[in-house]
Amino acid sequence: MTTQGLPSPLARLIENLERLPGIGLRTAERLAFHLLRVERPAALELAQAIRSLREELEPCRECQNISIEPLCPICADSSRDRRLLMVVESPKDLAAFERSGHYRGYYHVLHQKWSPLDGTGLEGSATDRVLARIERDAVKEVILATNPDAEGDGTALALEARLRRAGVPVTRLARGLARGTSIEYAAPDILLEALEGRRAQSSSSD
Amino acid sequence: MTTQGLPSPLARLIENLERLPGIGLRTAERLAFHLLRVERPAALELAQAIRSLREELEPCRECQNISIEPLCPICADSSRDRRLLMVVESPKDLAAFERSGHYRGYYHVLHQKWSPLDGTGLEGSATDRVLARIERDAVKEVILATNPDAEGDGTALALEARLRRAGVPVTRLARGLARGTSIEYAAPDILLEALEGRRAQSSSSD
Known part of the structure; x- marks a missing residue:
């Protein structure tokens, strides 16, 4: 209760900020006092940005990406x-794939x-949407671009099992050493994946 | 430009969050996506808390503490x-002194x-307000309760010099070892202040 003795609007803001992930009481206090000190329009702009986020965005009816329009x-x-x-x-x-411009x-x-471990599974509705789209658009390949971690792998496996019945090829992103990193500092499981996924060197024809 | 490709309300919130002290791009993104996922009322409550902070609070006309009423x-x-x-x-x-209940x-x-070093001095208006209050309320002691760090000491020294002409005793908070801490881990300058400020032990009368 260290917001005790502070005026209620300040205490309420600190309590709200403290609910954000990774924000403890000290950081919440620091942010609240910062918002008290900055130019008023800057503070109100942040408030408005939070409102707009929840008032102007909705899931795209096709791909579920967040969108301003019903169709992204x-x-x-x-x-x-x-x-x-x-x-x-x-x-x-x-957004990362769009920035890369290769898809x-x-x-x-x-x-x-x-x-x-968090008790969250994949909702059937997600698979249903993907299956419906495969059928409607005559999709020839589904790329499971989940993150290369335990949860991403689990997500991909769960999806793959359900998509298999659609009879469409399901692929996953390549795994191995990330370009620009060094073997010296790579974790053992990265090296294992790089080894297991090794490919024959194409012979140089000269 | 990693907000590129995100819908504008989301990009704008990330940019606003990134302007907060100690919040980098990664944290700003994490917070923005969190605000996109939480229950809508929770997000709007934070926005309203920021608005209220700047719309409901003003400096107390006497002590300059932040206040809902003109007089705190x-x-x-x-x-x-x-x-x-x-x-x-x-x-x-x-607020800390009020919580302690000893003042x-x-x-x-x-x-x-x-x-x-930041180019900030003490505004004359602060001293003027303190001097006016000393005179009006016949203040008998001004306690300079600035923080025990370089800036706090500088602030106290600057104020003390200006208040001296009011002819009122100016005191500062005691310095030394903080109760509950240990000598073993105390910084050298803390030990120096504890030594320099040592007091005669009152003789135990038995």
């Missing part, structure tokens, strides 16, 4: 390749992962 | 001792410190 710009772009469907965990992962298919955003 | 509850409490005036750096310091005088909140 990617799903609305008919020039993309309908035969490719990439399943990602989060809008951030989708021209469509997406499905799960917004969840398979995490049995 | 402490200054409005006529049962306190008008002859004591404690100068603190921030509302948090005031029954009034306060003046500086909201600033003397920090020549």
Whole structure:
């Protein structure tokens, strides 16, 4: 109760900030006093940005990515390749692929992962949406682009099992050494995956 | 530009969060996605708490502490001792003294410190307010309760020099070993202050 003795609007803000992940009481206090000191428009802009986030965004009716329009710009772009469907965990992962500029298919955003330790499984509705899209768009390949960690692997496995009945090829992103990292500092399980996934060197024809 | 490819309300919130002290891009993203996932009322409550902070609070016209009313509850409490005036750096310091329950005088909140490296000095208006209050309330002692660090010491010294002409005794908080800490882990400058401020042990009369 160290917000005791502070005026209620300040105490209430500290309590609200403290509920955010990774924000303890000290940080919440520091942020609240910062918001008390900064120019008023800067503080009100943050408040408005939080409101807008929840008032202007909704899930895209096709891919579930967060969107301002009912249909997100990617799903609305008919020039993309309908035969490719990439399943990602989060809008951030989708944004990363878009920034890389190397993917021209469509997406499905799960917004969840398979995490049995937290008691969260994959909702059937996610699979149903992917299956419906495979059928409607005659998808030729589903790329499971989940993160290369235990939860991502679990999510991919759970999805793969359910998608197999659609009879469409399901692929996963390549695993191995990430370009620019060094073997010296790579964790043992990274080296194991790099070894297990090794490929024959194409013979140089001269 | 890793907010690129995200819908504008989300990108705008991430940019706003990133302006907060100690919040980098990664944390700003994590917080924004958290606010996207939590129950809508929880997100809107945080937005409203920030608005209220800047719309409901103002400086108390007497002590400059942040307050809902033009006159804060402490200054409005006529049962306190008008002859004591404690100068603190921030509302948090005031709240700490109030929680301790050991002080029954009034306060003046500086909201600033003397920090020549940052180019901030003490505004004359702060001293003027303290001097005016000393005269009006016939204050018998001004306690400079600034923090025991370089900036707090500088603030106290700067204030002391200006208050001396009021002819009122100016005191500072005691310095030494903090109760409950251990000599073993005390920094050298703490031990120096504890040594320099040593007092004669009162003889036990038996």
